[in-house]
Structure formats: structure tokens, C-alpha cells
Amino acid sequence: xxxKDELRELADRExxxxxxxxxESDALPPGLDETTIKEISRLKCEPEWLLEFRLKAYRHxxxxxxxxxxxxxxxxxxxxxxxxxxxxxxxxxxxSLDEVDPELLETFExxxxxxxxxxxxxxxAVDAVFDSVSVVTTFSDKLADLGIIFGSFSxxxxxxxxxxxxxxxxxxxxxxxxFAALNAAVFSDGSFCYIPAGVKCPMELSTYFRxxxxxxxxxxxxxxxxxxxxxxxxxxxxxxxxxxxxxxxAAVVELVALEEATIKYSTIxxxxxxxxxxxxGIYNFVTKRGMCKGDRSKISWTQVExxxxxxxKYPSCVLLGDExxxxxxxxxxxxxxxxxxxxxxxxHIGKRTTSTIISKxxxxxxxxxxxxxxxxxxxGAEGARNFSQCDSMLLGDRCxxxxxxxxxxxxxxAKVEHEATTSxxxxxxxxxxxxxxxxxxxxxxxxxxxxxxEVFSELPMEFAVEAQKLLAVSLEGSVG
Amino acid sequence: MSGxxxxxxxxxxxxxxxxxxxxxLKGLDLEVGAGEVHAIMGPNGSGKSTLANVLAGRxxxxxxxxxxxxxxxxxxxxxxxxxxxxGIFMAFQYPVSIPGISNAYFxxxxxxxxxxxxxESEIDAxxxxxxxxSRMELVGMxxxxxxxxxxxxxxxxxxxxxxxLQMAVLDPKLxxxxxxxxxxxxxxxxxxxxxxxALRTEDRSxxxxxxxxxxxxxxxxxxxxxxxxxxxxRSGGKDLALELEKEGYSWLEADDAKAGSGA
Numbered sequence: 001x002x003x004k005d006e007l008r009e010l011a012d013r014e015x016x017x018x019x020x021x022x023x024e025s026d027a028l029p030p031g032l033d034e035t036t037i038k039e040i041s042r043l044k045c046e047p048e049w050l051l052e053f054r055l056k057a058y059r060h061x062x063x064x065x066x067x068x069x070x071x072x073x074x075x076x077x078x079x080x081x082x083x084x085x086x087x088x089x090x091x092x093x094x095x096s097l098d099e100v101d102p103e104l105l106e107t108f109e110x111x112x113x114x115x116x117x118x119x120x121x122x123x124x125a126v127d128a129v130f131d132s133v134s135v136v137t138t139f140s141d142k143l144a145d146l147g148i149i150f151g152s153f154s155x156x157x158x159x160x161x162x163x164x165x166x167x168x169x170x171x172x173x174x175x176x177x178x179f180a181a182l183n184a185a186v187f188s189d190g191s192f193c194y195i196p197a198g199v200k201c202p203m204e205l206s207t208y209f210r211x212x213x214x215x216x217x218x219x220x221x222x223x224x225x226x227x228x229x230x231x232x233x234x235x236x237x238x239x240x241x242x243x244x245x246x247x248x249x250a251a252v253v254e255l256v257a258l259e260e261a262t263i264k265y266s267t268i269x270x271x272x273x274x275x276x277x278x279x280x281g282i283y284n285f286v287t288k289r290g291m292c293k294g295d296r297s298k299i300s301w302t303q304v305e306x307x308x309x310x311x312x313k314y315p316s317c318v319l320l321g322d323e324x325x326x327x328x329x330x331x332x333x334x335x336x337x338x339x340x341x342x343x344x345x346x347x348h349i350g351k352r353t354t355s356t357i358i359s360k361x362x363x364x365x366x367x368x369x370x371x372x373x374x375x376x377x378x379x380g381a382e383g384a385r386n387f388s389q390c391d392s393m394l395l396g397d398r399c400x401x402x403x404x405x406x407x408x409x410x411x412x413x414a415k416v417e418h419e420a421t422t423s424x425x426x427x428x429x430x431x432x433x434x435x436x437x438x439x440x441x442x443x444x445x446x447x448x449x450x451x452x453x454e455v456f457s458e459l460p461m462e463f464a465v466e467a468q469k470l471l472a473v474s475l476e477g478s479v480g
Numbered sequence: 481m482s483g484x485x486x487x488x489x490x491x492x493x494x495x496x497x498x499x500x501x502x503x504x505l506k507g508l509d510l511e512v513g514a515g516e517v518h519a520i521m522g523p524n525g526s527g528k529s530t531l532a533n534v535l536a537g538r539x540x541x542x543x544x545x546x547x548x549x550x551x552x553x554x555x556x557x558x559x560x561x562x563x564x565x566x567g568i569f570m571a572f573q574y575p576v577s578i579p580g581i582s583n584a585y586f587x588x589x590x591x592x593x594x595x596x597x598x599x600e601s602e603i604d605a606x607x608x609x610x611x612x613x614s615r616m617e618l619v620g621m622x623x624x625x626x627x628x629x630x631x632x633x634x635x636x637x638x639x640x641x642x643x644x645l646q647m648a649v650l651d652p653k654l655x656x657x658x659x660x661x662x663x664x665x666x667x668x669x670x671x672x673x674x675x676x677x678a679l680r681t682e683d684r685s686x687x688x689x690x691x692x693x694x695x696x697x698x699x700x701x702x703x704x705x706x707x708x709x710x711x712x713x714r715s716g717g718k719d720l721a722l723e724l725e726k727e728g729y730s731w732l733e734a735d736d737a738k739a740g741s742g743a
Contacts, residue, residue: 427539432576434560435536435569436590436646437597446589450580450629 027086027216032079034058037185040085044154044188047161057174057184064178070341071370071402072310074283075246082248083216084186139203149194150205153221156192163194167225171254171291171318179250180287183219187252190220195230195261204460206235217248224254226261228294233264235463246274246309251286259294259321264302266459267315268467271307273474276365278337281309288315292324295350300327302458304467305340306474314372316345319353319381326355329455331467333448333474334367334399343373343404348381348414357388360452363399364475370402377414384414392422393451395444395475423451445472487514488549489654489685490535495546496710497534503544504530506710512654515682519696519721520689522707523729528689529573531707532658535687536570537563550654564590565597567653571643571660577631583642584626587612587649594650615648619675637668644675655679656687661695673698693725708732 028039037058041051066077143150149160156164174184191207207222226232249271255263265288274281284307290299301315317326328344346355361369375386392401403420425447433443449456449468456464490512497505504527512518520528534541535548537560548555555563578586592602603611616623621641631639640660647655657676661669676686676699688699696704696718704720705712713732714720 426576428576429578431538431560432572432578433586433590435564435572436586436650437561437564437593438590439561439593442589442593446581446586447578450578453580 027083030081030083032058032082032084032186036084040186040188043085044157046157049161049165050157053168053174054185057181058186060175061178061181061185064181067178070312071368071372071404072312072339072341074310074339077246077248077283079182084219085188086216143201143203146199146202147196148199148201149192151192153187153190153192153223156194156223160192160194163225164192164223167223167254167256169254171256171289172252172287177287179285180252183221183250183252183287186217187219187221190222190251192222193224193232193234195224195226195232197227197258198229199227200230201232204233204235206237208237217250219249220251222251222253223256224263224265225256226258226263226297228259228261230258231262233266233460235266235268235460237268237270246280247272247282249282249284249286249308251288253286253288253315255290255299257290257292257294257297257299257324260296261294262298262300263290264300265290265315266463267301267303267305268463268470269303269305269307269311270470272309273307273336273338274309276336278309281338282307284308284311284313286313288313289318289345290316290326291318292321292326292350292353294324295321296323296325297321298325298327300325300329300458301344302329302455303331303342304455304459304470305330305332305342306470308340309338311338311340311342314343314345316347317355318347318349319355319384320349321353322350323352323354324350325353327458328355328357328359328373329458330359331362331452331455331471332360332369332371333362333471334364334369335474336365336367338365339368339370341370341372343371345374345376346386348375348377348384348386348411351380351382352384353381354385355387357386357390358454359388359390360455361390361392361401362395362448362451362471362475363392363401364395366398368400368402370404372404372406374406374408375416375418376406377409377411377416379410381411382413384411386414386416388416388418390418390420391451392420393448394422394424441472441475444475448475487683488512489514489516489551490555490687491547491549493547493549495531495534495548496544497530497546498542498544499530499540504710505534508546508707508711510705510712512685512687514653514685515680516702517676517680517686517688517699519701519704520687520707521691521693521704521721521724523732524691526707527710528691528707529658530710532570532573532656532687532689535563535656536560536568561593562597564650564652565594569647569650569652569655571640571647571655571657573658573660573662575631575634575639575643577629577634579629579632581630582627583630584609584612586630587646590646591649612645612649615645618648618678619644620671621645636663637665640664640668640672641675644672648675648679653683654685654687656689658689659691660688661690661692669695670698693721696721706732 028036037054041054140151172180174181193205195201224234257263271282271284292299299317305311315328319326326346332340332342334340344357357373359371361371363369371390377384390403394401401422405418407416409416425444430440430443448471456467459467488511492508492510495505495508522528530541534543543556588608595602619641631642660672701718704716704718706714
């Protein structure tokens, strides 16, 4: 096969995870009102306080309007057309992997997440969320020996209501924004993780989200609480089938780090991006926020965003404790008609708090990539420091890169630095690589990976490799 | 001469090429046999670099007519990376930098691309390092440069040595050195020459594009060609370079003027 044919084949290769799994599911009819919410709550056998939380959120949500300030063009969403609850039909409660629907296991195999062969995932505990429900969690027994709670949100509501009740909505209140309110009203599951004081979680915790059913939205909720001096590293991955309609993913992630605790949260987001003409794809409108509640606590976000038709998210840190540390490392890639408006908020409240923002945006095809970030130093944040670096890379001349840094400083001792660069992969760089025998596709993937190195080095080892591959696949066909 | 024909590596006939609509090469003929070193000399703007870039397959250089045969292949049909995989290497006059990619990584990626093309297995990190280290000694390059980003912040001399290092590692059949001597001090020049001489074998050929004779004191060519006005106007043995050094290129202009008035 000549290189040209190979290139063509590469360019024509489409979204790898676009299959649909044929699993029987229980779903509510489309539409949203108080009855829907009561029904979700009833189906999940929830306590009264949680239903109250949902209803309050819903009543607030109906007073709000769909926001339009992000630099994205999208279709208006008809919230009455969405199915808010879809769950694989469970014949009985599941205790081990043997009892999980084989079709489901096969799905996760296809995604490269072998729940079965735990050896291959050595050192990674997985919670798999299919449509709206958590279907299986691996390693929870082993983790339980250390007092670590890791599993589905619904489980946690039943088994540890006091913890959930204490922290739910404490970082992202339902009043926060339109999608956070919607999520609070209808969220169906997600992951919950609790690390007791002094415990260093011995393995990566990981959640894989999969939207399967047509016409559904996915509204999961993740809550991670790290007690004093504890450490945890958490990773989420996301995929969805190819469909012509836009599907909504409106998740909420809340992190709480107490004194000297460290939470590292990594995301590899690969939702279906729509086709090359911009038909279909996921609307990824997610609210992620971490609270560095205790002194010297640390929260670090790392995200690799390659999927979704529209991405709209700002993983943020509220640096409340003195000397707490917030970090944000991001690679966002938009190809074809994809749009991303992403960045972070670092809110400095405690003394000598520090934050680092490293954002790498890559635009190809007709993709539009926006960095939007806020560094907010409050009055009491004596000696706060921030360093931000926003780099954009353009491939071709039909894409766009935009940077909107917002800086608000109310303390004169604060030190805030912002650096930004925009570069274009040069013809001369490509030719130099070609002349050494490296194909154009490989050259671009190599240069882009070099561009993203600072972010990839923050990812856990095995996922850094996955991220590189994903980037290469997402860039296929972006040149030539 | 007929005996050499069988080992012909490169055969250029009536090559016309232009850049942005301006014709630079105007009917160039050149034959390079296997194992030969040819020097292409000539004044600025005569088309030396255009020839190098056309052979390497740079897209901005448009071939208007003529043929180029390379080891029996129609070279002009091949994309730049395919040419490289077939054993053509160009040492750039102005090597570009690639921030974020280490020299070692770049070189290994290139070497593995060539190996894949030849259906060979990829080289592992240990063997690669061994190979690179031995070649670095050959070009007298500091090992630290391996971990630096490709040509990023390199001095002029370091960049040129890096080109020769890449050549030594990638082991091409036909190397084209595009004014590799420009901007080099005499020590660096000796190193570059030593690198080329060490690689000279019966089946490797070199085209050395240069403005000055001094590189040819260290790399003794089999043939010297003078390029002027997009054509080779004179060819000879190594002594031709010395002659040019003495006379300069002004006689060419006189010839051109004559040719012009004659036409």
C-alpha cells in the first residue's frame, strides 16, 4: 500500500467508539417536570432529603435561562425532548462481574476497559457508568480495607448518607449555573469517593462514562472527599455512540480537599464529536470545581479534551486554605466543526495560595478553540501567586484560536503572571520531517505531542500514552 | 564511462523548475554514479539550492519539464517522505527547529520510518542509543544535544553538525549537502568534512552544493560542475574548483553576455 493510500485510509477513519450496544434498558419518557424528578427519585429508592434537594434545584432551574455568553454556536436545546433517565435493565442486584450483562462487559472491552482482566488494569480501580447508572465497580473490597469508599453515587446515598448529605452541593451549589441546576434536579448516578484521614490511595481510581441510549442526556455527579493528609488520583474517560442528533452531557464534579490533602483529577474526554460537517455530537456542558478547604491542600486538574461537538467547561479551584495549591493542565483539540470554550477559574482566598494554569489549545479543520480563564485574588489573599500560560497551535487556515484571560486582583502583594503564544505548524517544519522519512500525519502528531508535553507529563503514565494516541486519531485527516 | 553507466544512481535530463512562477532551472542535465562525489558550484542565484530542493521534493519548487531518474525510479513521482525512505537525504542550508521534540526522539522516529518502509523491525531504545553515540563521536557532537529540542537554540555550527549526524544515522544512498559550509569556522568545516569522508563508500553518492572551494579542500570531489543561469555550463575534475577559486565567477558573466548577444 502506498503512503498516499495509507494517508487516505487514515483520513477516512472515523470515530472509533461509535457503536451502539443492544442492551435492554428501563427509561422514563422524554420531558421534565416535578413528576419526572419524583419518578427518578422513586426508581432510585432515594431518601426524602435528596428528593427535596432535587426539587429545590428544579424550581430554581425553571427560573433560569439557557446561557449564551460562551463563544460557541449551537442549536437550542429542547429540554422536553430529552430522556432524563435510562438504565440497563438489571435483573437483580449485582455482586460480582460474573453477574453483569455480557453485552455490557463487551462494550467496555471495546472501549479498551477490560473490567474482566483486572491484571491488565493492575493498579486501577474502575467504576463504569453506562447511560445514567453505575454498572460495576472493581476493587472496591480491597479499597474498603483501607477505609476508602469508591463506588456509585446511588450506593453512597444509601450506605453513607451522612457523608453525601454533608458535601453534596457544598462546592457547586445548585444555584451556581443553569446546567448545574439541571444536573442537581435530574442527576441519576455517578461516582463517589471518600479517602479517610492519612490514607494514600494505593491505586488510580477511574470512572468510565458511556452514553448509549438514543435521545438521552447524561447527568452524572461525582463527589470526591479527601480527608486530612490523604492523597488520591482519579481519572475519568468518556465515549458515546455516533448519532445524528446532539446529545447533552451536563455533569457536575465536586472535589473537597481538607488539610494537607491532595486530589489529582484527570480527564480524557472523547465524546462523539459529530461528523466532519458538524452533524450530531455531544454537547459537553460540565461544571467541575474543587475546594481546597484545608491549609496546604492541593487540587490538580488535568484534562485532555478531544471529543464533543461543543465543549464548555472550566474546572476550577477555590483556594480557601492558607498555602493551598491549585493547578490546571489542559489540552483541548478541535477538528472539523468542533468548538471548545474551556479554561479554569482560580479563586485565591487564603494566604500564600498559589495556582498554575497551563493551557494548550490545538485547532484544526474548521475547529474553534477558546481559552477562557479567571484568576481572582481576593482581598485577604496575602502573597498569592499565579502563573498562567496559554498556548495555541493552528493547523491550516480555516480554524480559530481565541484567548480570554480575566484577572481580578484585590490584594497588592499578589503576583500574577500571564504568558500566551500562538503558533502555526510551519510548512518548513513538515518538510523537514518529510525529508527525514516521516510522513506528514506522523510529523503533525509528533509536533503536536511535543506541544502538549507539559500537560501529558501530568497524566498518570498509562493514560499519557492513551492521550497521545487519541490526539493522533483526532487529528487524522486534518491536513492535506 | 560505459562501465560506470550500470551503476548510475541519478540521471537528470532537461530539468526546468520554477519558484513562485519564476523559472530558475532552465534545462539542467546531470549524471551521478554510485560512489561518486559531485560538487555543484556557482554564483548566488544560479539555482544551486533550487536543484537541491527539487531533488528533495519540496512542494514550493515546481518542476515544469524534464526527467529525474534515481536508482531506476521516476523520482518526480515520489513524495518527499518517500524519497527520503528511498535513501535521499538533504542536509539543509537552514535547518528548522522543532520545539518540544528532543533530537533523540526525532532521529529515532525518522530512523524507524525508514526501517518500516524497508519492512524492517523498529530499532529499540538501547540499540538506537548505541548507534547514535557512535555516530556522534564521528561528528564530534556533544551528547547533551541529544536531549535538547531539535535545532532549538543551537548555534550555526551545532545545527550543521546535527545535519551531518542525522545523515550518519539515517545512512542514505544519495546525500545532498546544501551549502553546509556556509557560516562555518574552519574547525566545524573539518568536522563536517570528516563526517562525509567517513561515510564515503562505493555505493553512497554525494552532491555537495557550495559557493566556495574551501570545503572541497577537505572533501575531494570526483566531479565539479559549474551552475549558471539554471544550467550546468562547465564540468570537470577536482582542479576545476581550484581554477574557480582563482578566477572567481566573473568569467561566467562574460560568457553569458556573449551568449546573450549571440542570441
